[in-house]
Amino acid sequence: MSAASSMTLDQDDLEDKATIPDGPTYDPMQVSLETSEHPQHISSLRKWLAVVIISSSALCVTCSSSVALFTEESVSKEFGVSHIVTILAISLFIEGLGLGPLLVGPLSEVYGRNIVYRVSYSLFFMCAFPVAFAPNVYVYLIFRFVMGFCGAAFLSVAGGSVSDLFSDDTVANPMALYTISPFIGPVLGPLISGLINQNLYWRWTFRFQAMWIFSQLIALYLLVPETYVPVLLKRKAYRMRISTGNPAYWAPLDKQDKHLMHAIAVSCYKPFQLMIFDRMALLLNLWTSLILGILYLAFQAFPIIFQRGHGFSMRATGMTFLGIGLGMVLSISSQPYWNKLFRREAAKHGGEAPPETRLIMGQLGGILVPIGLFWLAFTTYPGIHWIVPIIGSVPFGAGIYFVFTSTFTYLVTAYRPIAASAMAANSAMRSSFAAVFPLFAGAMYDKLGTVGATALLAGLTTVMAPLPFIFHRIGPRLRKNSRFTIS
Template sequence: MSTLTKISGSFDQPHDAATTETKVSASQSVECDPHLVFLEPEDNPQNMSSFRRWLAVLIISSASLCVTCTSSIASHFAAFTEQGVAETFHVSQEVTVLGISLFVVGLGSGPLLVGPLSEVYGRNIVYQISYALFFIFTFPVVFAPNIAVFLVFRLITGFCGSAFLSVAGGSVSDMFPNSSIASPMAVYTISPFIGPVAGPVISGFINQHLYWEWTYRVQLCWIFVEFLMLLLFVPETYVPVILKKKARRLRKSTGDPKFYAPLDRREGTLTSAILVSCYKPFQLLIFDRMALLLDSWNALILGILYLAFQAFPIIFENIHGFNMQDTGLAFIGIGFGMLSAISTQPLWNRGVPFSLAFSIKSILMVLISRLYARETAKHNGNPPPEMRLIMGQVGAILVPVGLFWLAFTTYPQVHWIAPIIASVPFGSGIYFVFTSTFTYLVTAYRPIAASAMASNSALRSAFAAAFPLFAGAMYNRLGTVGATALLAGLSTIMAPLPFIFYRIGARLRKNSRFAAD
């Protein structure tokens, strides 16, 4: 595989290196090989208008939100219409919860295939085919004749939608240089986590007034609209594929078959690339303790988020007497926390005036952002990956605080607004934890950034699939206070990780055979 191909497949900071490689290719085409095509300014996705690039980011992000929303819609419908579904398919209520678990399993396993495909055929074709299949295979879910068909196609639709959890981040990094990538990447990063929160809100309204199949009928309409927007407004952004198409056009227009792009001469086969993408993430989890612990921390928090889709109906419907619609609205607290967290992104970016930040955010956040800016300047604008964990430290505190607060406000005598308010810091902590960890993984494990993200996705999906399965039994046995406090305790045990790795991460990277030193 060419250097350009490797660089363009990375999540973090591919652009300066890619631009350098492009200039080298241009020089080679003039001095060494006139048939090697190179990237000209009009071909560079970073030279598109700001409006067009941001439109593509918003469409990709909304498509990702739609996919993850589908998973939580299933969990919410399982929580609120179990009796109707059990009667429709003649199964026990516990079986219906598999709808979310199998969908998430598909989300976790899909990146192992679509990642290598996107490096050969480009981002766009992967988006279009995967979303078309996502749309087509949702029909058997809506009109399933039995529970087996329903569950099988839940797994398949999750697999088809996984491209937006593995490839989309690369599209964002293709279109924006290092100096301006933070904000668009933050918008994309939060979309897969806003999706599960939006699902209960949407399905709560639907199930309150209509039968459960309408949940997926509305989803079908949404998927179709997203598919049309992907076709019309999202361009190809993967530089090696752009060069490959350019070489094809030159061969056709000039009649000279010698024109070629770096991707035409890539080493290895697609099969070998898929095999590597399958074993490398698990090799990383087995032999690198830092990656294993950070991925386990992420997996626990996402598992707790998906468990909440079974726990909130118990807390708000059984204890406070909420109906379906009102219980769906109870998830707004988590969503508000996430949106509040993303609004602090300018504080983490360089160049924000202290006076502006002070006027709109807390003193704590300002001090942290100033610490980040000072450390960045100390390392000549190229801070070590461990600096990314400062944001994770904030999240590590907020997540258990929110969960303990939630646990001890679930008593019937406590007003229902208290647990909703408690879920706000939990939602904020989720954003800080995942944004910090994602950025750290792609910088600390730069040589295998795609595999590092795939290992994180696989472990997260495993936990998110498993936690809803035992949520009901755990809350019935321990009660709302005990069960939620147990989750808070587990998150507290994992909370020191970003503080520890902030201190010793550089030393661990030196001794790792996977991490960048």
């Protein structure tokens, strides 16, 4: 049973009585969930089906961010704008993804997960049409931003659904599936975009995307149950009041003095307060932001490397991103090893491993990312076979998974009292980096060349690589002195 479902009334509240005018007096009665009613006790098939749908919805959202890549040239010609303006279709979408969690996080804690999923994904679907049928570049870019904002629920709220459905002992594998989905999405986007735009009109890219979004929306409505325990308790209390005629049944959410606007205001300033006053959170956020920025910069760099350097077609260039995707898939296959490692560390510390244990995975990721980038940098010459730089992107993709999984789990466990704000801070910063990096990619590669530009990025990740090693060693001391973390 969750902590929310075991909340009790204050002593003063217990002395109050619920009354009906000219009728009997009732003792307040708090409802609780039966074991069979708890989301962790529904069948494994239904739980995994829900996780797969939530994860594929997150994949669809992030795929939408990069699917605009190979539409840029056609959009530029049709609307009479420069190439840098068309890149904004990706940048604005990502910025919407970063800002959306500041709103949907508080909403999910008041109204539950499902209503947020359904409303946000319905709006996400509706906004796909103005993009696909945009009469001018202004409508096109505005609704790309709104699409990102609406789809953000699956980068902030969805992780809560996964943890609602599974106990701490069994959540690692479903959480790993959910964690990798938003990072496979951007890699899948250029592949889909290249296949469509090789032979079809650019608007078909977004028409196809709308059809995919619609299928996900139907699955969300039909197959994903509400999992947020406080909302389930509130609904049960309402049913009990209606069926018995007794108004004294209550749930903890009924008694909480929820001010939605205040919650939204807190969710907006708390993440930035955390980054200003806690250097450990700031540096970890900066690390993940740099890596995500490089991933999105690659959407502009790979066409330069493979289309211009190796003469690839649009479709073939889209397929070059499969190396990054393969690295991510290979890395998630190592999850059983990490689960065993975390259990062993937990046994050494009385059943609960310190948060710094999670950074061990980040240490491997911190090494793999610069290795992959340096490999890619020095094999981009046209005289070197094209498969060599693609192989070099495999450790880069694997490192991305290890870095993000490690950092996310560390932020949630180390900053448990304000875990939502810690994740919102990370989301806002990394989305800002990912939005900006593609805008200067072309100029940087023209100025420095494919070797110099990629090596510069590899050097920056090398500078940041020691962070998980440092925080693994001194993290407990830093947490002890921080007002935001658990000691």
